[in-house]
Amino acid sequence: MRDVVEGVWNALTGASPEAFELTGTEDVLPGPYRVAAAATASVAAATLAAAEMLRQRDIEPGVVTADTRHAAAAFQSERLLRVDGVGAESAWAPLSGDYRTADGWVRLHCNYPRHEAAVCWGLGVPATREAVEKAVAGRPAREVEHAVVSAGGAAAELRSPEDWAAHPQGEAVASLPLVSLTPLGPAPKRTLFYSDRPLGGIRVLELTHVLAGPVAGRILAAHGADVLHVGAAHLPRVEALVRDTGQGKRSTFVALDTEGGRARLKKLISRADVLVQSFRPGALERIGFGPAELAELRPGLVIADLSAYGWQGPWARRRGFDSLVQMSNGLAWGDPPAPLPVQALDHGTGWLTAAAVMTALHRQVVDGGTWRARLSLAGTGRWLDSLGRKDPAAADVDHGDLLEEADSAYGRLTRVRMAGGLPGAQPYWEFGTREPGVDKPTWTP
Known part of the structure; x- marks a missing residue:
């Protein structure tokens, strides 16, 4: 698995990673795809990126660690979550x-x-x-x-995988990198204020919905960022996923379909350091928040754009979710369809997005600039497919020692502890999930 981690880190940074240690075996998840390897590499990449941010604060991070069993648990955190001892209801609607x-x-x-x-x-x-x-x-x-x-x-x-490879969108995805990280414009070098955590003092504005974007925000919060999730009161939510992915975040409502709401969003962006967004491609541009407008509004902003099918090709603007992308790209090929054992495209994209955001912040400290990261579920799926196959059998796995309890607005949570070891500043969430929209649409002092 070391080669998988090294490949991801090279895709992010163009360099080789610092020291890291991996533990565990890939039989913690069933099926022929190397989902556990992808999960472990994604966790390791994000934790290595956090270590680099810690070095910028003159704090020795220690040796980064990632364990396959813990990574696999993190990739099914919504299934393992308990509220007052009761498991989550199904996230699927009757017609899905x-x-x-x-x-x-x-x-x-x-x-x-x-x-x-x-x-x-x-x-x-x-x-x-x-x-x-x-x-x-x-x-x-x-x-x-x-x-x-x-x-x-x-x-x-x-x-089938062959049909997808020959499809115009499959060809477009194949032409794109796993992570695109590009400068959008000039900005002064970033100054980090004192903190003993990798992302202390970093403000992250999260305009996302299930599931990859919220996972990314949850990871950034665990490394010390002030994460403010922006939703809307009238939009439906999958409560089981909100409870799981809301760890360590504040939550507010802003009506982006009103002039006042867009003005409020502008004010939030003007003081943000990072914007993570998973609106359908083109949606933010239509209301005046395209990449060029964002770079002008907030020089030095890190923008992370997540999409289902990639940012080029005939399906670039198509709605999509993990389960749909698995059908389209052949990962679920079978009769009947055989989906991955976990929502690996969502979780993997979330962890890789967090790694990309921290990599961009590191580049700002060194070189300055406004940066844009782009990732997609289809791109993550292509990467997973490229890792090869394994024995589909799986061992019996106990996750009990990987769980912790925390208070939340919903009750007492039993949740998966944050994965990835960083001895210099172990990641954790400062508080449990809050009620959607309970916070004011402002930054804390």
Whole structure:
């Protein structure tokens, strides 16, 4: 697995990593893909990036460590979370799932009311599982995908790896790096104020929804950043995921569909150090917050843009989620579809985003500048596929010693401890998940 870590670190920095240690075996997760190796490498990369930030504070970080069992637990944190001893309810809505079509399979994502409505509108059926199954069974998978996507919904035909490689979007993803980190404009070198934590004093504005973006913000918070998640009161939420990914963050509501809300966002950005956003590509540009506008508004900002299918190609603006990307790119290829054992594209992209953000902050300390990181679920999937295969068998795994308890707005949480060892400043969350929107849309002094 050392070669996987070294490859990721080289993709981020163009250099070789400092000393690190890996423990554990890859049989902690089932299936043929090397998900545990990807998880461990993602955790190691983020922790190595935190170590570099610690060195900039003249603090010796010690030897970074990452364990496969802990990394695998972090990649299924939403499943392992307990609230007052009770496990989370299913994150899937009744109509979400895989459906057999006339010539294969299609997956429909209906976790949000607007996506469920798009499925029903696109297929011309009422909102019942039976009606959707009947409508889908008589149509080709690609036709169903097109009908739902054209109606503003989220769907994906099950494609083989070969079909995806020949698809224009598959070709576009293959041409892109795992992580794109580019300068957007000039800015003075960053000055770090005193802190004994890697990201102490760093303000992170998080405009994200499930799941990769919130994971990235949670990691940055664990390394000491002041993370403010921005949502909206009228938008639906998957509460089980909010409870899991809200660790260590403040939460506020800003109505970006109003002039006053956009003015408030401008004020927040003008004092932020990092913006992590997973809006559908083009959505922020349409309301005046494109990369050029952001660089002008806040020179020295680090912008992390997350997307489903990459930032080039015919699907660059397509809605997508982990489960859909797995169908599109062939990772779930089988009859019936065989998804990955965890939402590895979401979690992996989240950890790699955190690593990219910290790498950009490090470059600012050394060289200055405004920086933009771009990552995608499809890009992470391509990287995972490139790691090869393993024995699909898995060992019985106990996660008990990897869990900790913390108070939250929802009750007493039992959660996965932050993964990745950093002896000079071990990561932790200062508080548990807060209620969505409970904080004022301002930065703390």
